Amino acid sequence: MQDQEVKLLGTWSSPYVLRIRWALRIKGIEYEYIEEDLRNKSPLLLEYNPVHKKVPVLVHKGRAIAESLVILEYIDETWRDNPLLPRDPYDKAMARFWCKFGEEKLSPPIWRVFVTQGEEQKQAYASAMENLEILEKELEGKRFLSGEAIGLLDIFFGSLAYIIPMYEEIIEMKLVDPSKLPWLSKWMEEFLNSPVVKDTLPQKDKLLPRYLAIRDTFLAKRE
Amino acid sequence: MQDQEVKLLGTWSSPYVLRIRWALRIKGIEYEYIEEDLRNKSPLLLEYNPVHKKVPVLVHKGRAIAESLVILEYIDETWRDNPLLPRDPYDKAMARFWCKFGEEKLSPPIWRVFVTQGEEQKQAYASAMENLEILEKELEGKRFLSGEAIGLLDIFFGSLAYIIPMYEEIIEMKLVDPSKLPWLSKWMEEFLNSPVVKDTLPQKDKLLPRYLAIRDTFLAKRE
Incomplete structure (x- = not known):
């Protein structure tokens, strides 16, 4: 199912994008990585993060999430194995x-x-x-x-x-x-x-x- | 049970403290309100929020939580009725x-x-x-x-x-x-x-x- 796919928009040197890569790896989630050129932002990035126009952006089932901490909590709540946050x-x-x-x-x-x-x-x-x-x-x-x-x-x-x-x-x-x-x-x-x-x-x-x-x-x- | 008590350290004019008052009211939680004088901080405030020494601080079962958004999420996760955040x-x-x-x-x-x-x-x-x-x-x-x-x-x-x-x-x-x-x-x-x-x-x-x-x-x- 195409819309089940997970995509990550990032730039290779960004410490914030690395956060998401580490979390997805801990969870064992396959994803497509899309490299962005921030000096020449793609229509995809502008569509998915119109407010900040920044990476990382996670796209899951066709819906986009921006801001690294927001993405990390989303990942942890969506895929419950190997928890990132304590439950208490x-x-x-x-x-x-x-x-x-x-x-x-x-x-x-x-x-x-x-x-x-x-x-x-x-x-x-x-x-x-x-x-x-x-x-x-x-x-x-x-x-x-x-x-x-x-x-x-x-x-x-x-x-x-x-x-x-x-x-x-x-x-x-x-x-x-x-x-x-x-x-x-x-x-x-x-x-x-x-x-x-x-x-x-x-x-x-x-x-x-x-x-x-x-x-x-x-x-x-x-x- | 004394340690079940909820306390809120605040100042009367603070917009951040009001956030917590509104949330506790929506949840129907009784609490003791303690007014702080930020020009003369109490030992209680310094003990409960040693990093920032700011209000609001919520104390629940003797344990303190600082930062208004962190407190709001804690309240929502601890008292589940009348949810503040969507579940999805x-x-x-x-x-x-x-x-x-x-x-x-x-x-x-x-x-x-x-x-x-x-x-x-x-x-x-x-x-x-x-x-x-x-x-x-x-x-x-x-x-x-x-x-x-x-x-x-x-x-x-x-x-x-x-x-x-x-x-x-x-x-x-x-x-x-x-x-x-x-x-x-x-x-x-x-x-x-x-x-x-x-x-x-x-x-x-x-x-x-x-x-x-x-x-x-x-x-x-x-x-």
């Missing part, structure tokens, strides 16, 4: 709380560290470190953020695990220093090397120039 | 999508219209109108954002329905003009006059000076 409402609330924390408190300063320099970068760095330490405390004593297995929280923060080492290499600054954030550092390594994630990551020699160009573009804008 | 995963995803839209695209420019002036305000106004028109289209033909009855989406955007008329009065500018946004305008009126909402709203003569002071504080910071 309180535990689920905690997972959602930490996702919101990541989105609002962690991703923005880490992004700013990457695309600024000087005093602005210093301030962003202080804010990133403060919030990474909060996450470190939350992770203490656990193997994964979701407990003993990779779950929604790991997938959600996994986009940072994927992007941080590249940021660190480009700006020559350590964000997740094993001596200061041992749990996070260990988690990042284990997550990135897990069977679910390992061979989904873009090659570094392809990724690095892409992100170098992004940083240069942002720095140029601010001059 | 796709419809649920759509509701979550629009909440995210409200949080990211609508609330920030509306807030900026309120606390700025001149060119900055003009830009914020344009952005607010653009996104209000998107919401208007989404609402077209419906009584409530959630359909025929008040649901999570109405509660979520209800905080804007509550705050916008006051902003409009203070800055002497129309955001939701009935001639331009007829569906939104009608929805706002019906929502604010609904039995669930009506007598929960703070008195205007108490609220207005509070928000006037907020605007003055922000304008002074920018000078």
Whole structure:
């Protein structure tokens, strides 16, 4: 049945698209992947995500869903095996709380560290470190953020695990220093090397120039 | 049983706290309301929401939950009668999508219209109108954002329905003009006059000076 098909619209380097790929893989769902060129958006993307015109977009039975966290919850509620979220409402609330924390408190300063320099970068760095330490405390004593297995929280923060080492290499600054954030550092390594994630990551020699160009573009804008 | 009790930590003027009051009322849940003074935060608030130190906080069976949307979903999953979210995963995803839209695209420019002036305000106004028109289209033909009855989406955007008329009065500018946004305008009126909402709203003569002071504080910071 054609309309049973699952499609994913993405771009190869996007950390948000990777979240969906990991979730679909954990669930064992076959899907068609459609690469988008964001400088030349396809009619399909504009039709499926008219509000934001961004990836990822998941299309299931011909109906489109946008926003990575919304897609992750949809996947978990539609295919119930290998749950990504705990079933208990309180535990689920905690997972959602930490996702919101990541989105609002962690991703923005880490992004700013990457695309600024000087005093602005210093301030962003202080804010990133403060919030990474909060996450470190939350992770203490656990193997994964979701407990003993990779779950929604790991997938959600996994986009940072994927992007941080590249940021660190480009700006020559350590964000997740094993001596200061041992749990996070260990988690990042284990997550990135897990069977679910390992061979989904873009090659570094392809990724690095892409992100170098992004940083240069942002720095140029601010001059 | 003491630990079965539901407590809500809030401040009387907060639109986010009102969301939780509306949801608890729809569900018919008795609760103890604890007023917080955010200039002098209580040990209870610091204990229950150490990460953000903000209201609302819901405490159920001695366990605390923060962030209004997270609380709303918890309430809906814990007390199943009078559902706030649709049960179908796709419809649920759509509701979550629009909440995210409200949080990211609508609330920030509306807030900026309120606390700025001149060119900055003009830009914020344009952005607010653009996104209000998107919401208007989404609402077209419906009584409530959630359909025929008040649901999570109405509660979520209800905080804007509550705050916008006051902003409009203070800055002497129309955001939701009935001639331009007829569906939104009608929805706002019906929502604010609904039995669930009506007598929960703070008195205007108490609220207005509070928000006037907020605007003055922000304008002074920018000078």
